[in-house]
Amino acid sequence: MSIEIRNVSKNFNAFKALDAINLDIQSGELVALLGPSGCGKTTLLRIIAGLETPDAGNIVFHGEDVSQHDVRDRNVGFVFQHYALFRHMTVFDNVAFGLRMKPKGERPGEQEIAEKVHELLNMVQLDWLSDRYPEQLSGGQRQRIALARALAVKPKILLLDEPFGALDAKVRKELRRWLARLHEEINLTSVFVTHDQEEAMEVADRIVVMNKGVIEQIGAPGEVYEKPASDFVYHFLGDSNRLHLGDDRHLLFRPHEVSLSREAVEEHRAAEVRDIRPLGAITRVTLKVDGQDELIEAEVVKDHDSLTGLARGEVLYFKPKARQPIVHG
Amino acid sequence: MSRRISPVIPGFGLTLGYTLVYLSLLVLIPLGAMFLKTTQLSWEQFWAIVTAPRVLAALRLSFGAALAAAVLNGIIGTLLAWVLVRYEFPGRRIIDAMVDLPFALPTAVAGIALTALYAPSGLVGRFATELGLKIAYTPLGITLALTFVTLPFVARTVQPVLADIPREIEEAAACLGARPLQVFRHILLPALLPAWLTGFALAFARGVGEYGSVIFIAGNMPMKTEILPLLIMVKLDQYDYAGATAIGVLMLVVSFILLLLINLLQRRIEAP
């Protein structure tokens, strides 16, 4: 099912959370809403779900305007940041909840509910936990139960609010890949909110970069990374260096977009080596250039020629790989 | 970011309406009626009632004893909270559970029990009399009764705050060279003071209005051991409704001003 967001605005008192947002999401797509905290991404997600009413604009599901529809009738699966599992119910009852709330005529029998619940628990590989209570589960397990609970009512759209935010780094990585695979299998239109660019790049088909209540750029992961529409997007999607060129002009480039040399080469600038950090496959060199206080970070493969026998205090020559100079002022 | 009414959580109008109607019928309108009643008196009449020597004596006694009891409670309550949070010792759980006894025990029962204890022939009163100390039927007895009924207030407000102070803060202070008393003075006291004041104010307010536990041990002699709530009772028994009402309004106004002052003090302490 496709989602169209038409001119949606939302204020909290004097604070503009969303300013005339327009966004189309295709059926079966997995879209990330990416941005710093307070950029309005969670508000937008809650508006799509019907947990928040927009001050202006419409939400259209598959051609049908659902702006006035009650949250129950939108048929949306929602996974909360802290999962919001019902703490007094077992895992089984949590997942069964949506089925048991159906009106009399549509409600399946307990036998059928049990089958359905176990099927979902098997899908998230946690059937053996069905009698536990949420407080007895680890963060990653709670996350998957929350997902199973959301999927139980066969939603047409799946919305996830910072789905990996509360997990530690290793579990987060595992779950990310698992979610991406799951999405391939069930092919449900999905939107998730995140402040972590790596997460958005790894999981999403398309990324919507937001800042201060507006959309800065929409595009495939490679597109927003390679062709950022603004300084903000550029900075937000990865580490960056700023090299002053004089006259209010400066050049932005990423640490890996650099060529290093021990000898003075054409177009390369001299810099003093401040620090050398081997980080595994790559090594990061921190450089001090005359004429600016901001340090430059360069990342090269660990066996790069320029690194052999390099020590702090020595001079190294560097040149940013092509990117248009930006004028400020 | 302030969250407005969530559109999916129902029942705002229903619950707010019910709350307001219930409170109005049961609490606000009847209290309003009391203030309305005093308007039947002229200002001079009202002033004459509330400045009568017997009323002033009761006013001093009620507020004085409540204040003394709250102070005493501030000490005993802090002691209990400290010991219950910081130490593991035999009987800790029993004491912890029993601290709330004064809230569960009907005040009349507390009243007759304390009287039996502290009367000159009582278990404790006997020793006190030998030492030349009279407890029952004196302001001291009243203070003791008020201390008993308000005992849980300070202990129970300080206890959770004390338990929540991370040990690391004290350890950090100790690492920086603070001696135990300095740690208490500079680290614990400022953290506990707001809760302590809240407990103090609650104990004080309850003490001023307390009736059941006091009247048995007070002896109820006009000008000497007669508390304000009892004076209201006396006026009512004489069908002096205006007089009773005037004293009631006086009590509410004085309590309100004192609680406001405590509140202001609390805010000044909490402000960085």
Add this chain to the structure above:
Amino acid sequence: MTSATLTVAAARRGNPWARRALILAAWLAFALFLLLPLFVVLSEALKQGLGTFVDAILEPDALSALKLTVLAVLISVPLNLVFGVAAAWCVSKFEFRGKSLLVTLIDLPFSVSPVIAGLIYVLLFGAQGYFGEWLSDHDIQIVFAVPGIVLATLFVTVPFVARELIPLMQEQGTQEEEAARLLGANGWQMFWHVTLPNIRWGLIYGVVLCTARAMGEFGAVSVVSGHIRGVTNTLPLHVEILYNEYNHVAAFSVASLLLLLALVILLLKQWSESRMSRLNTPADEE
């Protein structure tokens, strides 16, 4: 060991003598203030043996006082329970102007003397009160009758349930309710299946405290009761009458019945409190 680690260790354990002294002081305060009164009530009650004790409790006036106390509890506790849930719901789940004023108003009965609580109903419904004439014309008696006692009890117990639920529900937030709505629950289903089970121990805790106060209220009830034996006497008032008649053994016998109820209440309170803190351990990362 350096002096800093010594000081840290000392701060952690405290001076052993100071520790012993403080524990001893706490035990003394406990014995003197809490244990001794308890002991006195029971010993005075059993002074003349178990027979007199039982007689005092089974005496018709005592039984009718017990009945009235139970009635007052049975009416005031459920009403204040419903009120408490409604008040806590609107205060904890919504933002609106005047909210802090409303919370203050809910707590108001705590800072009003119980005698004043009785007085205000006399001023409204007494023979010379604002509605006195109308009531006597219609042959309705409130003051010096059972309705007055119920009203006075209601007044002094208004805040108990609400006060326990407001912080609890604020802490729990609205996400579980939102999740329930998203999964298709309507308002009542959400309340019944999600909210109520989450607050049930806090609710029981509030009810226990409310019951204790309703059962033991003295001042407010004393004003509106008229002290008519066998008709408008509650148990605490009955204790007073017996005591003032110098029938000390009977007074303490009835008092010890109330004391036993108070101990039961303490047990229930302890139990619901421990259940509540167990249920409320935050449900995020371990």
